[in-house]
Amino acid sequence: MDALVLHSPVLAVAIPLLAAFITPLIGRMNARARDTFVIASLVALEFVVIVLARDVWAHGIRVYTLGALSASLTIPETHMVPVRLILEVDGLGVLMALMSATVALAGAIYSIASIRPETGQDRFYTLLLLLTVGMMGIQLTGDLFNLFVFLEILSISGAALAAFRTRFVDAVEGGFKYLIVSTVAALLLLMAIALFYGQYNALNIAAISHAMQYTVLDKIALALLAAALLTKSGAVPSHWWVPDTYTPAPAGTSPIMYASSLTCLAALFRVVFSLYGVQMSLATVGWLIIMAGVLSMFVGVTMALRQTDIKRLMVYHVISQEGYMLLGVGVGLAVLGDPQAVAAYGREAIAGGLFHVINNAFFKGLLLLTGEALLFRLGTRDLNKMGGMGRNMKWTCAFFLIGALAISGVPPFNGFSSKLMIYEASYHLNPMLTIIALIVSVMTLASFTKVFQSAFTGPPLPEYRDVREVPLSMKIGMGILATATVVISLFPSQVVNGIVYPAADALIDQAGYVSAVMGGG
Amino acid sequence: MTSKIVRTTAQFVTPAVLLYGLYLIIHGHVSSGGGFQGGAVFASSAALLVVAFGSERVSSLLQEHRLVAISCSGALMFIGLAFAGMGTTFFFNLFAGSPLFGNVPAYGPNPEDIWTGGTVPLMNIAVALNVVAGLSAIVLAMALATVKRGDDK
Amino acid sequence: MSLILQNMPFLAVAALICVSLYIMMTQRNLIKIVMGVTIFQSAVNLFLVALGYRSDGVAPVFTSGPVELMVLPVPQALTLTSIVIGVSTTALMLSLIILIYRHTGETDAEKSRRVKG
Numbered sequence: 001m002d003a004l005v006l007h008s009p010v011l012a013v014a015i016p017l018l019a020a021f022i023t024p025l026i027g028r029m030n031a032r033a034r035d036t037f038v039i040a041s042l043v044a045l046e047f048v049v050i051v052l053a054r055d056v057w058a059h060g061i062r063v064y065t066l067g068a069l070s071a072s073l074t075i076p077e078t079h080m081v082p083v084r085l086i087l088e089v090d091g092l093g094v095l096m097a098l099m100s101a102t103v104a105l106a107g108a109i110y111s112i113a114s115i116r117p118e119t120g121q122d123r124f125y126t127l128l129l130l131l132t133v134g135m136m137g138i139q140l141t142g143d144l145f146n147l148f149v150f151l152e153i154l155s156i157s158g159a160a161l162a163a164f165r166t167r168f169v170d171a172v173e174g175g176f177k178y179l180i181v182s183t184v185a186a187l188l189l190l191m192a193i194a195l196f197y198g199q200y201n202a203l204n205i206a207a208i209s210h211a212m213q214y215t216v217l218d219k220i221a222l223a224l225l226a227a228a229l230l231t232k233s234g235a236v237p238s239h240w241w242v243p244d245t246y247t248p249a250p251a252g253t254s255p256i257m258y259a260s261s262l263t264c265l266a267a268l269f270r271v272v273f274s275l276y277g278v279q280m281s282l283a284t285v286g287w288l289i290i291m292a293g294v295l296s297m298f299v300g301v302t303m304a305l306r307q308t309d310i311k312r313l314m315v316y317h318v319i320s321q322e323g324y325m326l327l328g329v330g331v332g333l334a335v336l337g338d339p340q341a342v343a344a345y346g347r348e349a350i351a352g353g354l355f356h357v358i359n360n361a362f363f364k365g366l367l368l369l370t371g372e373a374l375l376f377r378l379g380t381r382d383l384n385k386m387g388g389m390g391r392n393m394k395w396t397c398a399f400f401l402i403g404a405l406a407i408s409g410v411p412p413f414n415g416f417s418s419k420l421m422i423y424e425a426s427y428h429l430n431p432m433l434t435i436i437a438l439i440v441s442v443m444t445l446a447s448f449t450k451v452f453q454s455a456f457t458g459p460p461l462p463e464y465r466d467v468r469e470v471p472l473s474m475k476i477g478m479g480i481l482a483t484a485t486v487v488i489s490l491f492p493s494q495v496v497n498g499i500v501y502p503a504a505d506a507l508i509d510q511a512g513y514v515s516a517v518m519g520g521g
Numbered sequence: 522m523t524s525k526i527v528r529t530t531a532q533f534v535t536p537a538v539l540l541y542g543l544y545l546i547i548h549g550h551v552s553s554g555g556g557f558q559g560g561a562v563f564a565s566s567a568a569l570l571v572v573a574f575g576s577e578r579v580s581s582l583l584q585e586h587r588l589v590a591i592s593c594s595g596a597l598m599f600i601g602l603a604f605a606g607m608g609t610t611f612f613f614n615l616f617a618g619s620p621l622f623g624n625v626p627a628y629g630p631n632p633e634d635i636w637t638g639g640t641v642p643l644m645n646i647a648v649a650l651n652v653v654a655g656l657s658a659i660v661l662a663m664a665l666a667t668v669k670r671g672d673d674k
Numbered sequence: 675m676s677l678i679l680q681n682m683p684f685l686a687v688a689a690l691i692c693v694s695l696y697i698m699m700t701q702r703n704l705i706k707i708v709m710g711v712t713i714f715q716s717a718v719n720l721f722l723v724a725l726g727y728r729s730d731g732v733a734p735v736f737t738s739g740p741v742e743l744m745v746l747p748v749p750q751a752l753t754l755t756s757i758v759i760g761v762s763t764t765a766l767m768l769s770l771i772i773l774i775y776r777h778t779g780e781t782d783a784e785k786s787r788r789v790k791g
């Protein structure tokens with residue numbers, strides 16, 4: 001067991017990678033064996049991530065040096081800087097890894113039924129596992145160039161998955177847009193890495209942070225990094241690719257692609273907090289992130305109100321909810337230099353933003369899966385053509401209710417808990433932010449009331465009289481996310497104190513992050 | 522263009538290209554080259570064959586399911602070599618010092634000793650398998666896509 | 675003047691980035707947009723290799739022997755990784771353009787749009 005704990009950071013990346021390349025070989029022989037193998041490997045991934053999480057919560061940051069004589073030998077004897085690739089797992093990495101492992105498992109189980117009518121299923125599962133590899137790599141790495149490589153793996157797999165159903169022209173168009181945007185964003189990230197390497201001769205985040213003097217080139221690199229990672233997560237003003245890409249994605253992969261956007265958001269937080277920290281002008285960068293958050297909230301929900309396509313409506317809410325996360329963490333960033341403010345409301349703001357990340361992955365993923373369930377049975381996504389499905393599809397209706405109440409911030413669901421933390425904390429910084437957030441929450445509730453009324457209530461339409469419930473694997477997939485939502489809703493303080501506050505503290509404690517690699521090996 | 526001159530020239534040039542690609546792959550750890558570089562040169566011969574003989578003849582030889590199998594086995598060899606050092610850490614160079622590829626290279630200009638580098642030449646070969654199969658599949662898929670339907674929509 | 679000559683690779687990088695941004699923003703043919711992205715990738719690769727140069731350094735091959743000064747080898751490894759990623763993304767982009775052409779019969783970015791709002 002000790003060996004498992006020691007090697008768990010790299011196993012969390014290597015297990016889905018190994019599974020991704022074994023899947024086509026198994027798939028050539030037997031399709032059911034391949035499905036079982038994919039689910040088994042994702043369950044193994046979840047187990048490794050839970051082991052890693054318990055170790056990090058108990059003992060602090062875990063470091064893994066690839067290829068060294070011992071896993072914690074970050075700086076070799078004859079050197080003074082780290083030279084190998086180092087994976088550095090702290091509270092934030094563990095939070096995101098738990099979220100993405102669970103979402104990947106739920107999405108893969110859902111996909112067993114929904115991808116069955118398509119051809120090329122081997123490649124679908126390979127791409128799904130590679131997307132998981134990309135997410136795990138970004139969350140657990142401590143090296144900037146490694147982050148770039150895993151970001152590109154995530155982008156290419158995501159674009160290929162978005163365009164997977166090539167017989168629909170909007171799928172191909174969405175995948176193409178996503179690929180162009182991702183490639184340009186990743187190239188901006190690579191330029192920033194080149195600027196760092198040219199100045200400090202280091203690629204490790206902790207090493208660069210240790211050596212950094214905040215020169216003009218570092219300011220340019222900050223601008224490039226923020227632009228690249230905000231584009232990849234889908235914040236305003238580069239939100240326009242999100243609806244076109246996530247709407248036609250195949251059914252089980254929508255929550256996983258949403259988790260990949262959240263991963264890029266977490267990478268932004270990692271860069272801004274652990275790489276730069278208190279040296280940069282906190283007010284400017286913090287308010288920029290707050291402004292991006294407020295604009296995303298507002299633009300997302302207003303564009304969602306006029307949609308008639310159920311899944312496109314939900315994808316616009318993706319943009320809006322990401323605005324809440326940016327608002328929460330931006331408030332925490334803006335007051336990072338003032339220890340009193342941090343203790344009073346800054347830490348709570350960051351914790352609210354991160355709690356909203358994990359809540360959103362579960363209830364928004366659940367909503368996306370219910371939208372796809374309606375498409376699977378009814379053959380249409382148009383709200384004007386649906387009606388009265390509450391009688392025929394009881395499980396889907398129940399899951400939709402759980403997700404819709406959670407996203408609108410209705411107590412006692414988990415959306416209410418995280419939004420309350422964000423409201424309270426942002427009120428101290430500027431009351432206007434809280435007012436805008438409350439208005440957006442009301443508009444979210446209005447939007448989902450419209451969807452519930454159009455799709456599930458009302459008189460049953462004659463052409464849908466024989467529609468049955470979705471198959472079992474889809475129910476299990478949605479059930480996993482719904483169970484996670486309900487569990488977090490019932491025990492919010494345990495989840496916040498056990499999972500979220502360690503992550504917020506890991507972000508605030510830049511010195512601890514640096515000394516885990518630099519200060520003594 | 523499948524004229525007689527192009528076909529004959531391709532038959533002469535292709536072995537030279539393949540040999541050059543193999544040289545780059547095997548010598549990746551002592552001089553310039555490596556898995557991707559040599560694999561890309563090796564796969565350019567597939568593009569040459571497509572131009573010379575037409576994509577349908579080449580695709581009946583390089584069938585897609587075989588290319589997928591070769592690509593996956595190359596990737597699995599790479600990850601397997603990385604896992605083999607798991608007794609110490611992931612990606613540990615366990616062949617350094619052993620008889621297989623374990624010599625230490627000498628300084629100064631010398632005839633390059635291939636038996637150095639540990640797991641690096643084996644990983645070069647694994648990456649080259651993956652790259653050859655992948656790039657050939659890409660070239661063939663694009664060539665077939667522009668031939669199968671012609672210009673009709 | 676010697677300042678310009680010393681920094682010539684970086685000026686070339688800036689010129690290439692300006693050209694690629696102009697292409698990506700103004701051209702309407704999808705294949706030309708992909709060409710613009712490829713030029714941007716080449717510019718960033720050039721930037722990576724150029725910042726590793728040391729005056730009077732030799733190529734960083736181990737059998738060049740113990741020598742005074744070698745060019746930095748790490749940016750060359752980073753550039754190689756970037757080239758490989760560039761090949762994969764360009765191949766995927768061109769395949770998606772083939773599919774768009776098959777569906778809509780157009781390679782113009784405005785005329786082949788099917789999704790609005």
